[in-house]
Amino acid sequence: MLEVRIGDMVLENPTVLASGIMGTTVSSLNRIARVAGGVVTKSVTSEPREGFKNPTVVNVNCGILNAVGLSNPSAKLFAQELERYNGEAPLIVSLAGSEEEIPELVSFFPMAQGFELNLSCPHVGSMGAELGSDPELVENICRRVKKRTSKPIFVKLSPNVTDIVEIGRGAERGGADGVVAINTLRAMVIDVEAGKPILSNRIGGLSGKAIKPVAVRCVYELFETLKIPVIGCGGIITWRDAVEFLMAGASAVQIGSGVFYGTSIFKSVIEGIKDFLVRKNLSLEDVIGMAHRN
Numbered sequence: 469m470l471e472v473r474i475g476d477m478v479l480e481n482p483t484v485l486a487s488g489i490m491g492t493t494v495s496s497l498n499r500i501a502r503v504a505g506g507v508v509t510k511s512v513t514s515e516p517r518e519g520f521k522n523p524t525v526v527n528v529n530c531g532i533l534n535a536v537g538l539s540n541p542s543a544k545l546f547a548q549e550l551e552r553y554n555g556e557a558p559l560i561v562s563l564a565g566s567e568e569e570i571p572e573l574v575s576f577f578p579m580a581q582g583f584e585l586n587l588s589c590p591h592v593g594s595m596g597a598e599l600g601s602d603p604e605l606v607e608n609i610c611r612r613v614k615k616r617t618s619k620p621i622f623v624k625l626s627p628n629v630t631d632i633v634e635i636g637r638g639a640e641r642g643g644a645d646g647v648v649a650i651n652t653l654r655a656m657v658i659d660v661e662a663g664k665p666i667l668s669n670r671i672g673g674l675s676g677k678a679i680k681p682v683a684v685r686c687v688y689e690l691f692e693t694l695k696i697p698v699i700g701c702g703g704i705i706t707w708r709d710a711v712e713f714l715m716a717g718a719s720a721v722q723i724g725s726g727v728f729y730g731t732s733i734f735k736s737v738i739e740g741i742k743d744f745l746v747r748k749n750l751s752l753e754d755v756i757g758m759a760h761r762n
């Protein structure tokens with residue numbers, strides 16, 4: 469009833485763990501994969517990255533602001549950790565780096581069932597959203613990754629661009645199997661007593677409830693133009709949020725900040741979608757893109 473197919477990837481249900489939240493250890497990935505339809509790892513780079521100094525995360529009204537700085541132990545070490553992945557849900561490894569580095573990372577992860585290209589981190593300059601703001605560069609990276617793997621690849625898009633659809637088109641031309649919308653929005657919080665920004669990096673990325681309407685709009689626009697599937701992400705806390713994304717055109721949804729309310733969020737979103745379909749006598753296909761037809 470809830471099974472979805474995205475490219476060659478079959479998800480038992482349309483919920484997926486978003487990158488960066490609990491995706492740093494294999495034990496948490498294994499745990500969430502018992503319930504979620506898929507799991508995405510924390511983004512990994514070729515060299516180890518310490519990330520930024522604390523504070524890297526701050527709570528704001530209706531959301532979270534973070535500038536973690538893509539901290540990770542390197543592709544080589546993270547791959548050793550992921551060898552112990554035993555979840556039933558597809559494991560999607562999130563890759564970050566330069567145009568040259570990203571395609572080379574693929575060979576470290578034979579256990580992956582797909583790859584997400586993080587071309588949208590808002591606070592790491594040339595390895596993040598700068599890459600993802602140029603449709604030709606996005607197309608090029610996708611082509612290069614596709615040459616290295618026959619597994620599905622997804623491009624994680626940034627909302628911090630003038631036209632997200634242009635970037636999505638670049639991903640589609642490059643052979644991506646889907647796009648993920650959205651990564652965090654560039655944002656800042658200032659401590660008025662200290663008179664300076666709270667995050668050590670000063671600027672970070674906003675996630676959670678506050679960004680949901682922006683994310684829903686991005687999914688809606690991408691669905692209108694692209695032929696490849698769109699995966700929605702941004703501020704999903706309840707099943708209603710998830711259904712909103714499906715109606716905007718998402719084939720599946722990723723949950724990130726919502727996990728801070730507890731990992732039971734996956735179960736409650738899945739159950740909620742199921743009850744909604746029964747109550748309305750609809751199939752998942754009926755709901756996907758519904759807002760475009762009404």
Ligand SMILES: Cc1cc2nc3c(=O)[nH]c(=O)nc-3n(C[C@H](O)[C@H](O)[C@H](O)COP(=O)(O)O)c2cc1C
Nearest residue numbers: 486487488511534586650651675676702703724725
């Ligand atoms: C603490 C934190 C770390 C994150 N790290 C990554 C990351 O490594 N790679 C990535 O593509 N997105 C990362 N994200 C972005 C999320 O995957 C997601 O796109 C964003 O938070 C919006 O979804 P949400 O509102 O459900 O959190 C991170 C988000 C947070 C809050």
